[in-house]
Amino acid sequence: MRLTVLSGVTGAAVAALVVGVILERVPVLVSGGGVLVLLILLAALGGRRSGREAPPAARIALARIEDLRATGGETADVPVKFRLTVAPGPEDGRSAYRVKISQSINLVDIPAYRPGGVAVVEYRPDQPWDVRIVTRPTPEWSRRAEGAQIDSAPESTLVSDPDAVGGAWCLLGLVALLAGAALVVLVFRGELFTSDDPPAASKPPSSSASRTFSTSTTVSGPSSSLLTFGRMRATAMELETRVGTAYVTAITIEDHRMAVRGDSALPPAETVHLQSLPYELLPGLVREARTTLGVRDPESWRIDVTPGTGGGVGPRVRVTVSGTEGTARLDADATGRVTDRRAVGETG
Structure with missing residues (x-):
């Protein structure tokens, strides 16, 4: 019984010492340390006394x-x-x-x-x-x-021999040691486990839950036109790596430049996946727009890709060509099929 009590007191003293250090509470620290010192002195005196008393002869x-x-x-x-x-x-x-x-x-x-x-x-x-x-x-x-x-x-x-059941007493002492420590931690649990950070509800809301982004790249060198076979897809992959996502809200392609814009807060249904477009068919659409819409000497061209209007409709591809006669355009779907034409001088 005495061993159990001493174990419980020792556990409480050690826990008080640790809690005092963590919480920087001097009274708790001094109390735990003082009890430990007292226990050590009592153990030393008891050992010295037992050493002086010679056991009786057999x-x-x-x-x-x-x-x-x-x-x-x-x-x-x-x-x-x-x-x-x-x-x-x-x-x-x-x-x-x-x-x-x-x-x-x-x-x-x-x-x-x-x-x-x-x-x-x-x-x-x-x-x-x-x-x-x-x-x-x-x-x-x-x-x-x-x-x-x-x-x-x-x-x-x-x-x-009472030592024959020493294992049970050791287990009981260990339980008492842990119980004493747990009691001290329980008393100071409010201070130990309360975070100093303000609650989440008191934090000011984020100014924006979304992340808008835009980037572009310009190609140069021999065969630098994006109309070169495979050049558009390679450039799109480069831009995807740069922005960290394949979902964008707008794609602009010109002869030597490609640009993308996006908003990470939008669902995929309201965006365009960079790798889903038929880049290999887009040069053919540019050639068709330059030769069939009444622009005899095209000076520039541009492709604009935007998300569909919903209801299962895929991205919309618009090819615009400009020249001395004016501007013309044609629209196509995500498979490269032409859905609308507007020649020079036509409105609507």
């Missing part, structure tokens, strides 16, 4: 062999378990008691020990369970053992 007595059982037999000394009734001397003022011991006996001497017989034993008055059979007693004790009659002590007098 004494000789007679014991009745209630039962014995050999537990091995491969060597000359055989382990034997005895159940004895020890009869202490009158100077101890103690009545006979029972004890269980295990001792190695030479194989030759085992016949001398039999149930109901009397043996000479050595025991410690302060630890009555610490009993050892004297295999070579003095002649005087041998004569006493031969003529002695010892009555069996009742089973209720059985004594045992």
Whole structure:
């Protein structure tokens, strides 16, 4: 019981010391440290006192062999378990008691020990369970053992080594240690586990939940026109890597330039996927617009791609050409199929 209490107090003191450091609470820190120092001093004084007191000398007595059982037999000394009734001397003022011991006996001497017989034993008055059979007693004790009659002590007098159940006491002490620490943490749980950050509701709302972006790139060098086969798709992949997403809201393509715009807050249905367009068909649409819409000497062209209007309609592709005669355009769907034409001079 004392060990359990000391374990609980120790756990609480250590926890108070740690909590005091974390919360920077000097009284808690001093209390935990003071209790720990006091426990250390008490342990030191107890150890010094026990060291000064010499244990009493072992004494000789007679014991009745209630039962014995050999537990091995491969060597000359055989382990034997005895159940004895020890009869202490009158100077101890103690009545006979029972004890269980295990001792190695030479194989030759085992016949001398039999149930109901009397043996000479050595025991410690302060630890009555610490009993050892004297295999070579003095002649005087041998004569006493031969003529002695010892009555069996009742089973209720059985004594045992408390260290034999030390594991259970250690477990109980550990539980008490943890319980003491948990109690201190529980007392200060409000301060330990409360965040200093303001609650999420008090934080000012973000100025914008979306991220708009735009970027462009210009191609140069031999065969730098985006009408070159494969050049549009390669440029689109480059822009996708730059903005970190394939979903955009607008794509503009000119002879040497491609640009994209987007808004990360929009759902995919309201955007255009950069890799879903038929880039390989777009140069053909440009040629068709330059040759069939009444612009005899086109000076520039441009492709604008925007999301569809919903209802399963894909992106809309518009090709615009300009020249001295004016501006003309044609519209196509995501497969490159022309859906509308506006030649020079036409309105609508």
